[in-house]
Amino acid sequence: MKKSVTPATVPDKAAYHHGDLRRSLLDAALGLVESHGVQGFTLREAARAANVSHNAPYRHFPSRTHLLIALAIEGQGHLLQGLQTAVRRATDARERIVRLGTAYMEFAISHAAHFRVMFSSDVARNRTADLTAAQNATFEFFENELLATEQGGLIRQGAVQNHALVGWSALHGAAMLVLDGVLDNTAIAARRKPREMAHLIIETLLTGILAPD
Amino acid sequence: MKKSVTPATVPDKAAYHHGDLRRSLLDAALGLVESHGVQGFTLREAARAANVSHNAPYRHFPSRTHLLIALAIEGQGHLLQGLQTAVRRATDARERIVRLGTAYMEFAISHAAHFRVMFSSDVARNRTADLTAAQNATFEFFENELLATEQGGLIRQGAVQNHALVGWSALHGAAMLVLDGVLDNTAIAARRKPREMAHLIIETLLTGILAPD
DNA sequence: CGCCAGGTGTTGACGCTGTCAACATCGAGC
DNA sequence: GCTCGATGTTGACAGCGTCAACACCTGGCG
The missing domain is CATH 1.10.357.10 (Tetracycline Repressor, domain 2)
Incomplete structure (x- = not known):
């Protein structure tokens, strides 16, 4: 009930507490970049959008920049x-x-x-x-x-x-x-x-x- | 004695306390961008480089972004x-x-x-x-x-x-x-x-x- | 000459940020 | 059934941009 995530086709990895936090963070980040620009993007706001604490992203990305890099690779x-x-x-x-x-x-x-x-x-x-x-x-x-x-x-x-x-x-x-x-x-x-x-x-x-x- | 500025050719404007703070800030900003990238640039660090307080830049630029814009125009x-x-x-x-x-x-x-x-x-x-x-x-x-x-x-x-x-x-x-x-x-x-x-x-x-x- | 206004710089504060450390919780596999 | 590691949380810290209030210095008015 925490967040609506695409419920299909990816049950293999990451379903502990959140569902797929990594994916949610990437999506949230993309939305923030869209509305506020790259440097308007904030780790804490992405975390908020995914309904997790401000430090949860660090379990999936070593830093703000690395989240952006993941987005770039994608x-x-x-x-x-x-x-x-x-x-x-x-x-x-x-x-x-x-x-x-x-x-x-x-x-x-x-x-x-x-x-x-x-x-x-x-x-x-x-x-x-x-x-x-x-x-x-x-x-x-x-x-x-x-x-x-x-x-x-x-x-x-x-x-x-x-x-x-x-x-x-x-x-x-x-x-x-x-x-x-x-x-x-x-x-x-x-x-x-x-x-x-x-x-x-x-x-x-x-x-x-x-x-x- | 505060900062070595080019001493010639621009005596008309700005020589109150600092000499030409606006110019110094732009120069400092350019150096910071060179070494740390655009988003690595910091108003406070530019102020430090110019030997002024962290709020002095606001007498010459309404915001960090406007300083960058001035640099862009230049x-x-x-x-x-x-x-x-x-x-x-x-x-x-x-x-x-x-x-x-x-x-x-x-x-x-x-x-x-x-x-x-x-x-x-x-x-x-x-x-x-x-x-x-x-x-x-x-x-x-x-x-x-x-x-x-x-x-x-x-x-x-x-x-x-x-x-x-x-x-x-x-x-x-x-x-x-x-x-x-x-x-x-x-x-x-x-x-x-x-x-x-x-x-x-x-x-x-x-x-x-x-x-x- | 003296004062005053405003341009310039300072001090202090606020909320926000990225990041670190310590702690809590949950599930998988022995 | 227990433990260990992956995942998430809480709290803290320094640094940031920005605002408000105050201090200084200078040029121009009387």
């Missing part, structure tokens, strides 16, 4: 999943990488709390091996997708790493700028949905911006 | 200056925008503390009109540079806003990823200086990544 997993399912629906090579980029931006916008935590400087400064591994997995998937596209003949060969870097940077930068509201006053981004922005970015990356000679 | 000014001087040294159109991008990334890396504050979510959430104006000025300069290049015939016409968005996003994203250490394990960025990365990014943006048909 988010990275969701992102990777999102990219994978997006790509799966594509029929040709070009649509494939358009979907890839679109999925990245859509994740950033619609899972803003997770995304913010994933790239918060607090988390970045205290990165653990697990988090680094999760980030690398995502980037490698990105790179491999481009590699497949290259082998399909759509894009120039021999510079996948370069292309992946630029593509990821552009998508990531645009997502950050949008999330921070920096682009709100620019005509190009003011009224555009993330999907359109991603489309715009990728098409520009593909063709380049040089004038045809 | 950083935005420095960035704009950096872009302007970088561009001034260019001889042809292509070199001009290469220099523009290089300057952005070099600023982000070598003035990391300012840059982090400028795009910290704390500051973003409480953006003031002053800060928005400063950000817009920088973006407009970026856009105008591209417009000039377009008129010079180097780049495709009729899509400056689009090109500016993609260019800025790519540079900004790369800077963020580098600062957060996300790229440390990637072959492409591990041992590269910001200048080389910027070069790489801009060349790729210019020519695009499509295979020549």
Whole structure:
């Protein structure tokens, strides 16, 4: 009667006093980040939201930062999943990488709390091996997708790493700028949905911006 | 005798008790951000560094966040200056925008503390009109540079806003990823200086990544 | 010249936070 | 059936941002 938790599918671990406090804390934290920002998130408030004492979180996370890191790892997993399912629906090579980029931006916008935590400087400064591994997995998937596209003949060969870097940077930068509201006053981004922005970015990356000679 | 301040060129304002406490606080804050990160920065520690009581900062900034915002505005000014001087040294159109991008990334890396504050979510959430104006000025300069290049015939016409968005996003994203250490394990960025990365990014943006048909 | 107002800095207090240590409780496995 | 470890609680501590009240010093008014 303490807290309504999803009652199904995970009976294996953690059901002593609370049900699944670790999960509840992560959910509460995500909600707090959503409403108050990353640094507005508080261990004690998360504990309150989960109806436990202010020190209960320390049985599941060694520190506030480590809870955020757990959230970041989780988010990275969701992102990777999102990219994978997006790509799966594509029929040709070009649509494939358009979907890839679109999925990245859509994740950033619609899972803003997770995304913010994933790239918060607090988390970045205290990165653990697990988090680094999760980030690398995502980037490698990105790179491999481009590699497949290259082998399909759509894009120039021999510079996948370069292309992946630029593509990821552009998508990531645009997502950050949008999330921070920096682009709100620019005509190009003011009224555009993330999907359109991603489309715009990728098409520009593909063709380049040089004038045809 | 309290604190060594630059003794020249600003005698007009603020010399009551301290000398120029506002300036000292900003400097101290910048140092703290550099060593402990944005959220590691503390009003009280900045006050200590300036040899004043823990409440003295409130005579110059209404809150901790507003001090950070002041720092962000200052950083935005420095960035704009950096872009302007970088561009001034260019001889042809292509070199001009290469220099523009290089300057952005070099600023982000070598003035990391300012840059982090400028795009910290704390500051973003409480953006003031002053800060928005400063950000817009920088973006407009970026856009105008591209417009000039377009008129010079180097780049495709009729899509400056689009090109500016993609260019800025790519540079900004790369800077963020580098600062957060996300790229440390990637072959492409591990041992590269910001200048080389910027070069790489801009060349790729210019020519695009499509295979020549 | 003297006073006064307000800009500047200080002292003290409040509630909140992250974290530590000590204690309580519950369930699994001997 | 007991014990041990995992889980949760209570209480404490220092540090933080912020507010209110007070102290000082200086520039401008008479």
